[in-house]
Amino acid sequence: MKLATFNINGIKARIDALPAWLGASSPDVVCLQEIKSVDEAFPREVLEAMGYRVETHGQKGFNGVAILSKLPLSDIRRGLPGDDTDEQARWIEAVVEGPRPVRICGLYLPNGNPAPGPKYDYKLGWMARMKARVQDLLAGEEAFVCLGDYNVIPQSQDAARPETWLVDALYLPASREAYRQIVNLGLTDAVRTRQPGPGVYTFWDYQAGAWERNNGIRIDHLLLSPQAADRLEDAGVDKSVRGGDKPSDHVPVWVNLAA
DNA sequence: ATGGTCGGTCTCCGA
Numbered sequence: 001m002k003l004a005t006f007n008i009n010g011i012k013a014r015i016d017a018l019p020a021w022l023g024a025s026s027p028d029v030v031c032l033q034e035i036k037s038v039d040e041a042f043p044r045e046v047l048e049a050m051g052y053r054v055e056t057h058g059q060k061g062f063n064g065v066a067i068l069s070k071l072p073l074s075d076i077r078r079g080l081p082g083d084d085t086d087e088q089a090r091w092i093e094a095v096v097e098g099p100r101p102v103r104i105c106g107l108y109l110p111n112g113n114p115a116p117g118p119k120y121d122y123k124l125g126w127m128a129r130m131k132a133r134v135q136d137l138l139a140g141e142e143a144f145v146c147l148g149d150y151n152v153i154p155q156s157q158d159a160a161r162p163e164t165w166l167v168d169a170l171y172l173p174a175s176r177e178a179y180r181q182i183v184n185l186g187l188t189d190a191v192r193t194r195q196p197g198p199g200v201y202t203f204w205d206y207q208a209g210a211w212e213r214n215n216g217i218r219i220d221h222l223l224l225s226p227q228a229a230d231r232l233e234d235a236g237v238d239k240s241v242r243g244g245d246k247p248s249d250h251v252p253v254w255v256n257l258a259a
Numbered sequence: 260a261t262g263g264t265c266g267g268t269c270t271c272c273g274a
Contacts, residue, residue, distance in 0.1 A: 009274085010266050034274090036267060061267060062274095111274060151274095205274085206264035249265075249274085 001071075001096070001257045002026070003104060005147040005220055007033040007203075007250035011042060017246055022050055025238060027254060028070050029096055031106030033149045035064035042066065059089040065106050065148070072097040080107075082129035090126070100259045102228060103137065107148035112169030120169050123151070127178040134185055143227035143257075146187070149250065150221050152179040154189070157198035158218035170219060187223040190235035190255040202237055203250045211242055220253045231258040 004027040008014040011032075022030070030052075035042060037058045044054040051070050057078040058064035067073065073094040080091035090108040095101050107130070112123030130146075137144050153171045156162040165171035183189060191200060201216025210216065224232060235255040242251045 013266060034266090061269070062272090113274080208263050210264095 001098070001102065001259065002028050002254055003102070003145055003147060003222070003257065004030045004252050004254035005033070005106070005149070005222060006030060006252040007108070007149040007220060007248060009034050009248040009250065010036040012037070013246065014248060015043060015046070017241070017244060017248070019046060019050060020244070021238065021241055021252060022047075022052075022068075025252065025254070027252075029104060030068040030252075031092070031104060031147050032066040032068065033064075033106070033108035034062075035066050036062060037064055055092065055094065057089045057092040059087070063089045063108060065089060065092045065108050067092055067094055067104065067106055069094075069096060075103075080126065080129050081133055083125070086126075098259070100143070100231070102257060103142055103144035105133070105137075105144065105146040105148075107146060107150070109149060109151045111151050112175065115167070115169040115172055123169060124174060124178055127175075127182065131178070131182050131185070134182055134187070138185060138225060141227060142225070143231065144225045145222055145228050145255070145257075147222040147253075147255075149219060150179065151219055152176060153217050153219055154179055154183075154221075158200070160199075160201065160213075160215045160217070165217070170217070183223060186226055188226075188229040188232065190222040190224055190232060191218075191237065191253060193232065194235040195237075200237060201239075202253050204242055206249050220250055222253060222255045224255070228257060232256075233258055
């Protein structure tokens with residue numbers, strides 16, 4: 001089973017590039033971030049025509065997440081638990097049905113800039129809520145994968161120029177500590193396991209020729225529960241998508257799980 | 260040495 005995450009930075013702007021990648025890569029399940037669309041305006045028909053079920057959790061203008069799946073979904077949940085006043089659409093969850101089901105949590109973690117400030121406080125609060133959700137899921141001992149745009153550079157090797165990120169919310173010590181606290185509950189970073197060295201990036205800014213200079217960062221991650229990690233076969237980054245027509249600033253990241 | 264790019268609209272803000 002091939003699972004992928006892709007921050008598309010606007011579904012309207014990616015209406016050609018997304019189907020092109022789906023056709024070339026044939027993932028079974030994809031979690032999308034930054035659809036920047038309300039549910040009613042999401043162009044589900046073109047994706048359904050490719051064999052995907054479509055579940056969205058959108059909002060106007062910003063944020064928004066979705067699941068595309070060739071396999072049946074159950075227990076679909078929208079929104080990260082822990083704060084009923086949080087109106088930002090950043091979390092969608094479902095169980096992918098099959099002989100060996102796997103729960104997927106698609107997430108768009110807050111950027112948090114500028115830091116310090118209220119946006120950074122929201123980021124850290126959101127990460128604490130995510131940690132609590134992961135703790136609950138771990139207690140269930142099921143296979144699950146938390147995949148999406150984490151907006152966290154875990155280590156210096158995950159940035160081409162780490163020195164330029166020192167005061168950024170994506171790399172501040174408190175951001176990386178909160179991320180480690182989630183991973184250290186017992187999750188496996190699928191891409192790190194398969195490609196342990198430096199130089200693996202998932203985002204290149206549109207500005208300043210970042211792509212041409214390979215000035216990238218790794219912020220899109222797939223974290224596997226122990227039961228999902230048992231089934232890890234392969235993982236990787238579809239870097240070439242960044243060089244295509246009208247690219248997102250992120251590229252797809254994927255994992256293959258047995259059965 | 261500096262500034263630079265997108266996307267969705269809220270003709271500015273978020274990233």
